Amino acid sequence: MTTALVPARHYLNDGYGIKSWLLTRDHKRIALLYLAGVTFFFFIGGAFAVLIRLELATPVGDLVSDETYNKLFTMHGVMMVFFFLIPAIPSVLGNFLVPIMIGAKDLAFPKLNLASWYIYMLGAAFTTYAIVTGGLDTGWTFYTPFSTVASTSAVIPAALGIFITGFSSILTGLNFIVTIHRMRAPGMTWFRLPLFIWSHYATSLIMVLGTPVLAITILLVAAERVFHFGFFDPAVGGDPVLFQHLFWFYSHPAVYIMILPAMGVISELIAAFCRKPVYGYPFVAFASLAIAVLGFLVWAHHMFVAGISVYAAMIFSILSFLVAIPSAVKVFNWTATMYKGSVSWQTPMLYAIGFIGLFTIGGLTGLFLAAVGLDIHVTDTYFIVAHFHYIMVGGTIMAYLGGLHYWWPKISGRLYNEWLAKVSALVIFVGFNLTFFPQFILGYLGMPRRYHAYPPEFQVLNVLSSAGASILGVGYLLPMMYLTWSLRYGRLASANPWGAVGLEWNTTSPPPTANFAEPPEVTWEAYDYGSPAVVEHV
Amino acid sequence: MSDIHAHPALAHHFDSLEEQKEAATLGMWVFLVTEVLFFGGIFATYAIYRSWYPEAFAAASHELDVTLGTINTAVLITSSLTMALAVHAAQLGRRTKVMVFLVLTMALGGVFLGIKGVEYYHKFTEHLIPGPGFQFEKEHLRHAQIFFSLYFMMTGLHALHMIIGFGIMLVMLWWAWRGTITKEYYSPIEISGLYWHFVDIVWIFLFPLLYLIGRHAH
Amino acid sequence: MAEHIVPTRVYYTIFAILMLCTYLTVRIAFFDLGPLNVVAALTIAVLKATLVVLFFMHVKYSTKLTWAVVLGSVFWLGILLALTMSDYLTRAWRTYG
């Protein structure tokens, strides 16, 4: 509080005008470009969700036709998965924080970083084009042979959009890996890194190892659809299940692209709001790597009923159970960190608690699905839908919002309205559970996914779900409004409004373009809340 | 922060050229990992269908020209040699030699693509393009299409990588010519070389897998 | 990575071995070795690739990190091939379909 709150020069006033943003190489500005992009596509994807829930409020398919409904859930899935969930945390929070947290001036390849944003936007443009020119009805999974020989919707532009966006993901991962290896500040050893960095490192590995397989798979689909090549088409002896193998080789690990960075955010939030180092730091760090590796060994649990070999199914089932171990290690260690910590219940911490609860439910129901017998019972029912929304929405989006609130003062230099923020967090939590918990029951009772009509006995639970969705929608609009409002009217933030440790709090809010006035030298351990040298900073 | 003695090629966020070079090299290696997995997807596809339809694959492979395939393999390996020599010359700061070897590498790459074009043309005239116009002995008509789909996809993607490599070499040639590449700063040539060698390695696998199946049978 | 300059004779030697291997792999393909044909072809290809990686791409003289990256890519390729194959090789035994 002794120094002036806002530095005279920082990355936000270092150049004005549209060009200074669209041609920037500053990772912080690129993070904000991504923030604009993912927020926009989140609300596009959300609009489709609104229509889906409206249709499902009544048992008869009265609002939209069955074919339109196919397009609605497809485009909801495509937009949310590829253009929001996968880039959200790494490209926005990761982009902003990875260099600062390790004490670097920028990512290793700033131009590549900017290029990856343009690639993302180009891919999004293709997919948006597919949406406005008739839409896509294959489901976000593009299963063959429907996608290659039967569907009459805009498969090619949509697939091309995803193919292109994949490269933005690859380049972000590549940039993070090189940056974390080569650009750490003096004294910033691997085991002094914040867990946010470990989880982004693990995420980057998945991006780099998995995404190219999706890329080639999309090319094979495109070649089969456009040139009548034979890769998956049974007419020439191809195996449609092979498509599923290749697709899920990427798309199962992609779930970890969504959830690992979220876990990194949660580790930061828990430490900051319990004023303690994360319990069992090395275990949490290695659990990230373990999840990244094990995540590649389980993909066929999406294919138990697709006609794969029983023996392969058994192997994939066992391996799927293994992923639960590092995930449980994390949940255990976060809980242990909170134990006897001086917990302060500010907005980011509310999101962190919400994450732990919802992720645990999502993870445990995932174990149901890893068991072959139970999986066959609930395959393609609302049980699956509920399960992955608990992971992706309850997990990833909770952590994303928690992180956005936690680092908002750093990003914007402003404080948001704490009371409104707390209310919104609560609204989101209630709305989320009301939306998706009934879907577990619906699925268990046998309601299949991807139909626009259903038997009347499922209506009560569906109405609950639709009601929850409208609450959830309000919950998502609120932060959008008060965070934007705070940009102009919010109180000025100090360099370290939470009294947290970590290099990002050792620089001004907002940080200068080069991130630090002096290149930092790290002499303390991660989350060193006890040490006088660190408390002095606070 | 940038002191006046800093090398013109040193970017603002690195402390030294050495650090910058290590980052660039690691970046290229990580990129090559993505390439391995990219081609890995189609190699997996190949492995499955070859194990399912060995006879059709052998019959279809016989339609490929071993002589041209072998010549192209030799051409590509030679281009890898000239590439390695270009990097070597760059390490020693021999500008003319760098340019000569780069031109040789590009020339050999051009020869490879030319031969590939001739082969494609033959396949086109022999109605071996998969799809409705595909013609083949009745017994293997369906499965041979999978082979040729793989053939065109694999060699096509490989050729695309060659063309990109050709473009990279053009840039390197220009940089060498205008003096950007020096004894102190040759990492662009070195990492371009990594890419070129990788494309060579892909062909090293494609050649026996596509051209040399069941050759003894006839 | 630090300025290791490989003498050109190493490059020429590797080049000669690669050419010899190419000749061998073509010759072997014309003999009927049964299933060993594909084994021979792949063994020679792996050998050639290894030589290119080690010498032309300087991995032999590189840091442990580079080695890790190279081996990591091979390992993940192995996961993709092996686990996919685990389905195809055992599918004939029994499926749920």
Ligand SMILES: [Cu+2]
């Ligand atoms: Cu999965």
